[in-house]
Amino acid sequence: MASTIRVRASNSGDTTEVQALIQHPMDSGYVKDAKGQVIPPHFIQQLTFEHNGKAVFLADWGPAVAKDPYVKFSFKGAGKGDDLKISWVDNKGATDAITAKIQ
């Protein structure tokens, strides 16, 4: 299985811009399926980005974050070729993680 996480991290000068897209249904718990059954909530709660063991960004998400969530931020102190670790955990306890190279 391919990772659920897609990352683009590009360094320019002292700043690294990070964009991530994650494959996840982000079911809100307010939607019914074709049979009229409520689809139970299923969403990522926390997403973390780490560089050299230090968290550079932490997201707390509720079910109002769009399906296949996207986030963009920038941080200082990293260089090209550095590792950036991304991980998430959802409300059912599922997780995924990936380590990307900063370009």
Place this chain on the structure above:
Amino acid sequence: MRVRTILLTVAAALSTAALACFAASAIAAPDTPDPVADAKAFRKYFTDKFPKVKLEDFVNGPYSMNEDMRKQWKEKEEFPPYEFALDAGKEMFSKPFKDGKTYADCFPNGGIGIRQNYPYFDEKEGKVITLELAINRCREANGEAPYSYVKDEMASLTAYMAFTSRGKPMDIKIPNDPRALAAYENGKRYFYTRRGQLNFSCASCHVQSAGEHIRAEVLAPALGIMNALPIYRSEWGGMGTTSRRLVSCNSQTRAVPLEPQSDEYRDVEYFLSYVANGLPISGPGSRP
């Protein structure tokens, strides 16, 4: 009573149409199909209606004509929602079938950069062959079960094949074969024919009302509408093939959709692709 309203509306629409036709048929000469003139007139209609939109930008549908939406689109395109489908499609495309062959063995140029040549008219068979149909024929020829025309696998594969063809001008040919011309005419007729309880044709929305709102959506212009397929629609929360697009359009007019890849759908794709000749492939696209 509801029935009464339905019928009255239809009757009124039909009688108006009948009147208009009386007037027209008195002057108009009998038609001989002329795709070259059609394409020219089709293009002129849209460029006259939207003088600020660049010709090659029509393939971006509603985003070519609404600034607020264009901005939302640009932001989505930074990391587009079809990204996962594209990756899946690339993987599927290169994975060999049970017999060891791949999609590359079924298509010209190994299947890369060829989206703009579909659909084409097959003179042996006497029918229009769409990319989706060709993909399933490739699968069946190699002992694999065909994909559903409206589901994710087909959308992912065509997304990848479109992606490798981005920017290439649509290049649909009508061979010198009366059956090809007939297929083209049939597609044109399908496009302009009113259907469903709402009495809408494809053209009602995508020609006459292109650029206008239905709820929050801006209706896509028909010119170049095929160039963006397949598309990720936020409304669907997922990808959709050309087949799915046609089926859902029919349903919205409250017509019972035809079977995917029925002659009518193949022919209308042929017509719409032909009149968009020269406009770049922009698929996979994302749409509200």
Place this chain on the structure above:
Amino acid sequence: MSMIGNMALATALLVSGVGSALAATEADYKAALAAAESAEKDAATLRNRWTKTESTLAAAKKAAAAGDFDAAAASAREAEALAKASILQATSEKTHWKDMEIR
């Protein structure tokens, strides 16, 4: 088809759509259903079925299964009227589609 023909047919449909107010029997329902299904078959041949016709036919059958032949016959007649309207539309559009063509 002339304008007068159109109007006449539409008026005829209107009348048949209104139907009788007397209580319907199972036989009435079966006759109405047969007429509706035959019209819908013609609509299918013309590749122009309407979703509303299909759902109204289904409603007729559901009412009949529940023993409500008044409702069942009424729905069947409505379905026939809808099917005939779709036939009228398809027949008329055989020539009228050209009115909308960009030239």
Place this chain on the structure above:
Amino acid sequence: MTIDRFSSTRRLVLKGTSAVALIGLGVDLGFGSAPALAAANDKYPEEAFKLKSDKDAIHGLYGKTAEASDKVKLDAPEIAENGAVVPISVTTTLANVTSISFFASENPNALAASYIIPEGTLPAVANRLKLAKTCNVIAIVESGGKLYSATKEVKVTVGGCGG
């Protein structure tokens, strides 16, 4: 994972006294206790996500109220093309930013997303949210322990509850 940010008030409110004690301990011991501290600091603000109104949710997350500031730039569309996917972003010229959060006034639960901005990370976030209907989107920037907000109305005709 560690978070070298001790000052943020948002976690204190949610975790109550035990967390306060932990953080006090963490400060006393310095960086050596980072893992224990992180465990407390990372706690998901579950209760705040359950609150209905934007006022309650802001208070639930931060324990205080925000003042409007033109230094918070909230970018959101006038009309959402589809409520299921609405691109929304925030930037600010405020200094010492420790967190940025997004609220939608008419969603079933107002709090949509909250981001911790450690030192060295720029105070700017872009994300995509669901909006159930036309509403005010409120961005809160926590800077120097105070809350600053920007609000923008986004029209939604195709609701995001289907997302």
